[in-house]
Amino acid sequence: MKRSTLWILGGLVCAALAAAGMRMYVQRGQPPAQAPSPGTAVQPTQAPLELAPADLVTVQRMALSLAVPVSGTLKASQTALVKARVAGELMDLTVREGDAVKAGQVLARIDPAEYEARVRQARQQADAAQSQVDIAQRQFDNNKALVDQGFISQTALQNSTASLAGARATHQAALAALDVARKALDDTVLRAPIAGQVSQRLAQPGERVAIEARIVELVNLSRLELEAALPAADAVQVRTGMRAQLQVEGREEPVNARVLRINPIAQAGSRSVLVYLGIDGEPGLRQGLFAEGRLGTRSVQALAVPLSSVRTDKPQPYVQVLEGDTVRHVLVKPGARTEVTQGHLTTTWVEVQGLAEGARVLAASAGALREGVRLSVGTAAR
Template structure:
């Protein structure tokens, strides 16, 4: 095959390829264009969110009790420490931890041997002083008679008067010493100053105790109170008689309390004010248990809403309101926090009206404008 024939065949093949390409392009341009899937989805209606009464809370005027959190330890109003008034060997100590005692009950005693000897010594010294008084009185009587007869001078009589007075003073001192010895002997008997329950035994029989040594601790469990510290700003609005509800460790039910007094001075360093709350008797309530709760500072009539319905995941607090057939985000201004029927609530100062229905915060995030409808609960 010569060169001219090869060239002609190549031209024919290239022409055929060009013709086929043009036919394919023409078919593609004649085919109808399919609409994008995203535009079809956007045109579809958003389904309405079905809500029940339990999914909504209502903003309403209510008595809002402003509260303040507090915590502290339970303690007894009356606590007494039985101390040794004299030094000596503790011979007997009866009650143990948990035993009940009465006011004036003998709970123990200290060895009296030494004190009995001191009483005996003091009594004998008093007898000797009394004998000296008798001698001085007889001498004074004799000197008075001698002065009257002119046998001695008045100066000698003055000396006898002074000696008699000194003897009488010595007798009084000896009698006082004897009384002190008897008192020390009586102080060897240990008595409980109050009625209550023994919480600690701080000494054991056989030990030698010093003066004012702690022997027993007695607490009166019939009157218990909570000591708590409050910031000075909140304590300024607190008054005696305010009520509180406390949770005490180890007790299943809350314990009611009432403010009975406030400390007139603040604590050094923290500037906190100590508040004392009287506790209602409850089974299992003991000294030293830790308690926490809230105390009512003041009560006001205000538009309030459960605190859980206010959402804080934005720059400003807001709520989701059921507005007709849609859920709308609405920014609100909040005020004081407190309790409404024991539910933690917050005052709404702007953004809501009485009767607005609010979506609970537990239902999660909802887009603004989401359609919604209220349906009846299934029975």
């Protein structure tokens, strides 16, 4: 082996020995780590988070009203559209929108001159037909007497009988025509079929109207109805007489309603069932206002938490439960809901399965926390 190679190998060995000696020197200069004694607690690496008392709610048992949401437009239970039954010039229409009317009150008239003339014509034709009946009756009486005495044949009497029957029929037809003329004359007076208020005036005095022309529309606001379309699954639980509370636009106070009728058939396409709720008329309620609310079907006792405490950012709903000072995520199964009003604040509470009564649950204001996070609460939860 060459002498240069030996020198290189010797240098490498010396460098390795020097590095090992330096490492041993450093380790001897550092004091050994002290192991914790058995009675000494390990200090946490992070302080617990502060939690306000309002950020905790307690799982409590309460009466939950199983309710079905309903919505729709208010309609008057009684409406009427007054139309012209005869043609002519409209007269004496004085009522306007908002005016109150009584049943049978005269609302307007149609110029009766033409129909009065028709009544006179029909009466005169009836009188003429009556005269023909009298003539035919006398002819029949004379012929009958002659037949009895044997002066004329039976055929002449039969002809008199037929003439008398024809005259009587003509007279009856004339009387029927007189009744028709009188009916047309009566139809020139337009009366209110129901008591209520005028909602629309659709014609003006002096206007010539045709038959079936719309004149005024009336509504009776003493009783209102709400037509709500319910899914078939919800409609099965609804019965006549059930109560509901509705919030009508423009009103702060809720309105009480009651199920009056349930449509026996489902709507084509949507398969929804129409339910009709009755509402007593109150000041401020108008036809056409939108209303929504909940129709109570039954009440149950169950454990509940605020709906906002149930989180859905995982595949299954869960709540954040504070056990001791540690957060734990517990899966729950939501159920019935109810509205709870405290002061001026209304909160939705929901039935939950999977929690014990009295458990402390984080409210929505606490936000989302990782499972295992430690919390500190100053006072007891509300």
